[in-house]
Amino acid sequence: MTAGDEQPRPPVGRAQSTVSFAATTINHRGDQGNRGNRSDNEDDDDNHSSTCSNDDVLPDEEEMPLVEASRTRVFSVSADRPITRIPTRVDMKTLTHKAKRPAVDIEFHDLTYAVNTTAGQRTILKGINGFFRSGHLTAIMGPSGAGKSSLMNILAGYVRSDIKGQILTNGHPRNMQLFKKLSSYIMQEDLLQPRLTVIESLSYAARLKIGRELSKEDKDKAVNEVLELLGVSVCRNTYVEKLSGGQRKRLSVALELVNNPPVIFLDEPTTGLDIVAIKQCVTLLVDLAKQGRTVVCTIHQPSSPLFHMFDHVYMLARGSCIYNGSPKQLVPFLAQVGHVCKPTHNPADFVFEVLDNDTIVDLTREIQNGKVILCDDLDEMENGMATSKLCRTDTLITLPPVFDDVPEVDQNEAEYPSSFGTQFSILLARKTKQFCRNTTGLWISFFHHTFSALLLGSIYYGIGSDGNRPFENFKFCISVIVFFVYTHVMGPVLTFPSEVKLLRREYFNHWYSLKSYFFASTITSLPSMVLFGSLFLLIVYFMSAQPIEWIRFSEFMAIGLFTGYTSEGLGVLIGSSVKNSTGAVMTPALLAPMLALAVYGMGYGLAIEPIMESLMATSFLRYALVGVCTSLFGNGRADMECLKEDLYCHYKNPELLLRDLGMSGRSIVNQFVGLALFGMCFRLAAYYIIKLRMMNKPLRKIPLYFKKFLRG
Numbered sequence: 001m002t003a004g005d006e007q008p009r010p011p012v013g014r015a016q017s018t019v020s021f022a023a024t025t026i027n028h029r030g031d032q033g034n035r036g037n038r039s040d041n042e043d044d045d046d047n048h049s050s051t052c053s054n055d056d057v058l059p060d061e062e063e064m065p066l067v068e069a070s071r072t073r074v075f076s077v078s079a080d081r082p083i084t085r086i087p088t089r090v091d092m093k094t095l096t097h098k099a100k101r102p103a104v105d106i107e108f109h110d111l112t113y114a115v116n117t118t119a120g121q122r123t124i125l126k127g128i129n130g131f132f133r134s135g136h137l138t139a140i141m142g143p144s145g146a147g148k149s150s151l152m153n154i155l156a157g158y159v160r161s162d163i164k165g166q167i168l169t170n171g172h173p174r175n176m177q178l179f180k181k182l183s184s185y186i187m188q189e190d191l192l193q194p195r196l197t198v199i200e201s202l203s204y205a206a207r208l209k210i211g212r213e214l215s216k217e218d219k220d221k222a223v224n225e226v227l228e229l230l231g232v233s234v235c236r237n238t239y240v241e242k243l244s245g246g247q248r249k250r251l252s253v254a255l256e257l258v259n260n261p262p263v264i265f266l267d268e269p270t271t272g273l274d275i276v277a278i279k280q281c282v283t284l285l286v287d288l289a290k291q292g293r294t295v296v297c298t299i300h301q302p303s304s305p306l307f308h309m310f311d312h313v314y315m316l317a318r319g320s321c322i323y324n325g326s327p328k329q330l331v332p333f334l335a336q337v338g339h340v341c342k343p344t345h346n347p348a349d350f351v352f353e354v355l356d357n358d359t360i361v362d363l364t365r366e367i368q369n370g371k372v373i374l375c376d377d378l379d380e381m382e383n384g385m386a387t388s389k390l391c392r393t394d395t396l397i398t399l400p401p402v403f404d405d406v407p408e409v410d411q412n413e414a415e416y417p418s419s420f421g422t423q424f425s426i427l428l429a430r431k432t433k434q435f436c437r438n439t440t441g442l443w444i445s446f447f448h449h450t451f452s453a454l455l456l457g458s459i460y461y462g463i464g465s466d467g468n469r470p471f472e473n474f475k476f477c478i479s480v481i482v483f484f485v486y487t488h489v490m491g492p493v494l495t496f497p498s499e500v501k502l503l504r505r506e507y508f509n510h511w512y513s514l515k516s517y518f519f520a521s522t523i524t525s526l527p528s529m530v531l532f533g534s535l536f537l538l539i540v541y542f543m544s545a546q547p548i549e550w551i552r553f554s555e556f557m558a559i560g561l562f563t564g565y566t567s568e569g570l571g572v573l574i575g576s577s578v579k580n581s582t583g584a585v586m587t588p589a590l591l592a593p594m595l596a597l598a599v600y601g602m603g604y605g606l607a608i609e610p611i612m613e614s615l616m617a618t619s620f621l622r623y624a625l626v627g628v629c630t631s632l633f634g635n636g637r638a639d640m641e642c643l644k645e646d647l648y649c650h651y652k653n654p655e656l657l658l659r660d661l662g663m664s665g666r667s668i669v670n671q672f673v674g675l676a677l678f679g680m681c682f683r684l685a686a687y688y689i690i691k692l693r694m695m696n697k698p699l700r701k702i703p704l705y706f707k708k709f710l711r712g
C-alpha cells in the first residue's frame with residue numbers, strides 16, 4: 001500500500017480516547033503555559049512579536065470565541081464540532097486580516113520510504129511513526145543522512161512515490177490536493193524575486209495566494225500585518241537582493257504566511273544564519289506555532305537554549321525514530337537506556353555522541369519507532385520535577401476532517417486561489433516590472449544589438465545588390481541567422497535553471513498554475529526581442545544595401561524575429577531540462593549539426609539527396625535560412641547589378657542563386673509555419689519537462705511516460 005491509498009485508521013474507542021486524552025490536554029496546556037512564560041522572560045528587544053503586549057493587536061470581535069476555543073477545544077474529546085480556523089492567542093501580535101483556515105494535526109504510521117539505487121533498493125525511512133500537533137513547533141533532528149529531509153519531503157507531499165504506510169491529517173487519510181492548499185513548504189534555499197521590494201513581493205504573493213477570499217483592502221492589511229509580525233517592515237521598500245540572510249529567511253516565511261497556512265514545513269531554516277538570527281528565526285517559529293499552526297522544521301544540532309525552545313523533538317538515526325517527545329524528556333529517556341547526560345552537557349549534542357548501532361537499536365525499541373510520545377507531566381513540572389510520561393499516538397484524539405466547514409466548490413475553481421486570467425496578469429506584471437528594472441541587462445542588450453548590427457553592416461556594406469558577390473550575400477544571410485540564434489538561445493539556457501528553482505517553490509506552494517506561469521514568461525520577453533531585434537535588422541538591411549522594397553523588408557524582419565522566438569524556445573527547453581553548466585556545453589553541440597544541415601547543398605542545390613532533404617527539414621535553422629534568402633532573393637526579384645564588368649556575372653539572376661542553394665521555389669509562408677511549429681514544439685516540450693520536474697518525476701523516465709501517453 002502506498003501513502004496515496006492510505007486507509008483510515010480503525011476508529012479509536014471513545015472510552016479509551018477520553019481517558020488517555022485527559023493527560024494530553026493537561027500536557028498541552030502545560031506546554032503552552034511554559035512557552036508563554038519563557039517568551040515573556042527571554043525574548044530580546046528585537047523580538048518583534050512575542051514582546052508585544054495584549055494591547056498591541058487585539059483579535060477582532062468575531063475571533064474572540066475562537067481564542068477561548070483554542071484553550072479548551074483543540075484537544076477536547078468532542079470530535080463533533082469542527083475547528084473552523086486557527087485559534088489565536090491574545091498575548092502576541094497576530095494576524096487579524098487573514099483567510100480562514102482549519103487547524104491540522106499530522107500523523108504517520110509505519111512510514112517506509114525505499115528508493116532504487118545502482119546498488120539495489122535502499123530503505124531510507126524504516127516504518128517510522130509520529131504525530132505532529134497543531135499549536136506545536138516540532139523539530140526533526142538527526143545526524144547527516146538520517147532521513148530528516150526525506151521525512152519532511154514526504155510529509156509536505158513533495159515526495160509521493162516509493163512510500164508505504166499511512167499519513168493522516170486530523171485522523172483521516174490525507175487528501176493531497178486539499179493538503180497542498182493548507183500547507184506551505186519553505187525550502188532551505190531562500191528563493192526570492194531579486195528585483196522586487198519586500199512589500200511588492202508580499203503584495204504579489206497575497207494577490208496570487210489569497211484570491212477572492214479577502215477584499216483588496218483586507219489583502220493590503222494582511223500584508224502589513226505579516227510585515228509587522230515578521231519584523232521586516234523596516235525594510236519594506238528594500239530590494240530583495242539587498243536583504244541580509246536573516247531578513248531573507250523572514251521574508252521567505254512571510255511570503256508563505258500571507259494566506260495563513262495552518263501547516264508550515266521548513267527545511268533547515270537556521271542554516272547560514274548567525275546566532276542572533278537563529279534565535280530570532282526560532283522565536284518566530286515558536287510564535288507561529290503558538291497561534292495554532294503545525295510548524296515542522298529540520299534542524300542541525302541546536303544549542304541547548306535553542307533546543308528547549310521546541311515543543312516537540314522528533315529524532316531520526318539511519319531511518320529509524322530514536323526519540324519522539326518534548327525536549328525536557330530527552331535526558332530522562334536517555335538515562336533510562338543507560339546514557340546519563342551531565343547537566344552541563346547539551347542534550348542535543350549528547351544524544352548524537354552516544355549513537356552507535358546498539359544505541360540506535362535500543363532507543364528505537366524503547367520509543368517503539370515513534371509510536372510512543374514522551375510528554376512533560378504538568379503536575380510534576382510545576383513541582384520542578386520532570387518525569388517522562390508515555391503517550392501512545394494510537395490513543396490520541398481524532399480531530400474532524402480538515403475540510404468539514406468548507407462549502408463544496410467546483411474542483412477546477414478550487415484548484416488555485418485565483419483564476420487563470422488573474423494569475424496570468426499578476427505574473428505578467430511581476431515579470432515585466434523585474435524585467436524593466438534590470439537596466440544593466442537592457443543596456444547590454446541594446447549595445448549588443450547595435451554594435452553587432454554596425455559590425456555586420458560594415459563587413460557586408462553595400463553587397464545586397466551586387467551580382468558579382470553571391471556568396472557574400474549568402475554569408476550575410478547566415479550571419480543574420482547565427483546572430484539571432486545565439487542571442488536568444490543562450491539567455492534562457494543560462495537563466496532558466498535558477499528560474500525553475502524559484503518556480504518550484506511557488507508552484508509547489510500552490511501560488512499559481514504552470515500554464516499561467518508559462519504564458520506570462522513567454523510574453524514578457526517579446527517586447528524587448530521585437531524592439532532590439534528590429535533595431536538590428538533595420539541597421540543591417542540598409543547598410544548591406546538590400547532592395548528598398550517594403551514587402552521584402554517586412555519579410556526579412558519577420559523571419560529574423562521568428563528565428564529569435566524559436567531559438568528562445570530551444571533555450572527554454574534546454575534550460576528547463578539541464579543545469580546551466582551542462583546547457584552551456586550542450587547548446588553549441590546541438591546547434592552545430594543544425595547549422596551544418598541548414599547550409600547543406602550550398603552550390604549544388606539541385607543535387608541534394610532526398611534523405612538529406614528529410615534530415616535538413618529537422619533543423620529549424622534551415623527554415624530560418626531559407627526564409628531569409630527567399631525574402632531577399634526570391635519572389636521574382638529583378639536582376640542584380642554586376643559592378644565588375646570584366647567578370648562573368650553568373651548570379652545576376654537571383655533565382656539562379658536560390659536554385660544552387662537548393663532553395664528554389666520555396667514559399668516563405670512555409671518557412672514561417674515551420675519556424676512557428678518548431679517554436680511551439682520546443683515550448684510544449686519545455687512545459688512538460690518542467691511539469692515532470694515539479695512532480696518530482698525523473699526525466700530519465702520520459703520514454704516511459706511517452707509510451708504511456710501514446711497508449712492513452
Ligand SMILES: Nc1ncnc2c1ncn2[C@@H]1O[C@H](COP(=O)(O)OP(=O)(O)OP(=O)(O)O)[C@@H](O)[C@H]1O
Pocket residue numbers: 115116117122124142143144145146147148149150151
Ligand atoms: N532519491 C534518493 N535516491 C537515493 N538515495 C537517496 C534519495 N533520497 C535520499 N537518499 C539518501 O537517503 C539518506 C537520507 O537522506 P536525507 O536527505 O533525508 O538525509 P538528511 O537527514 O536530511 O541529511 P542532511 O542532514 O545531511 O541533509 C542519504 O544517505 C541520501 O543520500
